[in-house]
Amino acid sequence: MHYRELGKTGIRVSEVGFGAWAIGGDAWGPVEDQASTRAMERALELGVNFIDTADVYGNGHSETLVTKLLKGRRDQVVVATKGGLMGHHRDPKREPVYDASEKVVRAFEDSLRRLETDYIDVYFDHIWWNDPRETEAFVTAFSQLKREGRVRAVGVSTDDPEYVRHFNQGRTLDVVQLDYSLLNRKAEGHILPYCQEHGIGVVVRGPLRMGMLTGKFSQDTQFPDGDIRRNWPQEAWYQEQLAQVEALRSLASAKRSLGQLALRFVLNHPAVSVAIPGAKTPEQVEQNVAASIRPLLSEEDLRLIEQVTAGGTPA
Template structure:
């Protein structure tokens, strides 16, 4: 497993991490806690040192599962969590939910209790709103939590460049978490270059585009109720992306699956610190971790990718 610096934070992380949204059990179809724990255990065995969760994943259930894994080896694992969406009404006609630092600190402390730890390595504002008062409240809370030593680094989880700039207005933003993949290269236009310029670490969520980039879906695939992908087969873009998968499949081989190609693609960007694919089983984790090999991609690979899914890289 290769390791990278998380921007200017001083934290080192495995370049493949573990995304713990799916193990919350409320958004990705059926999942057994025993399998989730085995998946995380296997990830650590294979050199993964970065686990990303949030208070909204399974209404806190993901954090409680992560707590079981980090117990007794807390100093060996970089734990990231997020706050800002729990119970958020997102109604512009109502008062913001997280409009005061003390509310944010209360949410942070609730995450601490679920995680069974005295500190969180990376704490993100989980943005899905547009309220200046919340931005200021988070910045104030972040400063306090860092001063108290209860967080090592702070960041925002967003795909909005304006939010990133707002949170870095004092140059204190350590990390950005964003959606970036072979099928979504928008971040190459602004956020990734900005982070590279300012020494901001980048955590990539969605590197497998919710499983699409594993190449295992087809027009006949059906997703269960409660799965965030339930309506995908009825969407117009679904077949387009399936076609793109077939065009990219020529770059896979016995030694590199399509999913591993997708992970290597995001790791190939110089701004990226760590990719956090999800994993509900040890077998999925093993597939993900095997993407951490060198060389990542050849010039021929990149030329073919540019034909199929053109982006904004320079």
């Protein structure tokens, strides 16, 4: 496993982390807690030290499972979690819950309780609303939590450059979490250059495009009930991205799977600190982690990737 600096935070992270959304059990189809725990244990054995979760994943269940990983080795794990969507998740018609910094701190403390720790390494605003009160509440709460030593770094989870710039007005934004993959290269146009310029760490979610870039999906794939991908096969973009994946398949080999190629691609960008593919089983973890030691992308690889995926990059 190779390690990188998380922006200017002084925190050193494995370049491949563990995305803990799926283990929450409410969005990615069937998952077993025992398998999830074994997957996280295997990740640590293979050198992963960055775990990303959120209060909304499984309504707190993901955070609770991560707790098992921290027992007796809290200082060995860099834990990132997020707040800001819980109220919306429970009731889409509700007004934003974070109209005051005290509520942000209360949500943070709920996460501390579930994680059974007295500090969080990286705390993100899980952005949803356009209400400016939410942003200001988080900015105020972030300052308090850092001052109290209960959080080491603060960030925002968003794909909107305006949010990133707004949060960084006082040059206090440490980390950005964003969607970036071979099939979604929009971040290359604005957010990634901005983060690189300002020394902001970058956590990449969706580096495998929710499994699409593993190459295991087809037109006949049927997703189970409870899986957020359930209706994908009926969407026009799904057929388009299947075709892109097929065009990239020639870059896979016995030494590097298509999924590992996809992870190497996002890790190839100089602004990226860590990619967080999800995993439900130890076997999936092993496939993801192996990307850290697979061959770097060649010029020929990059030329084909550009031909196939340049449409995902803004002019």
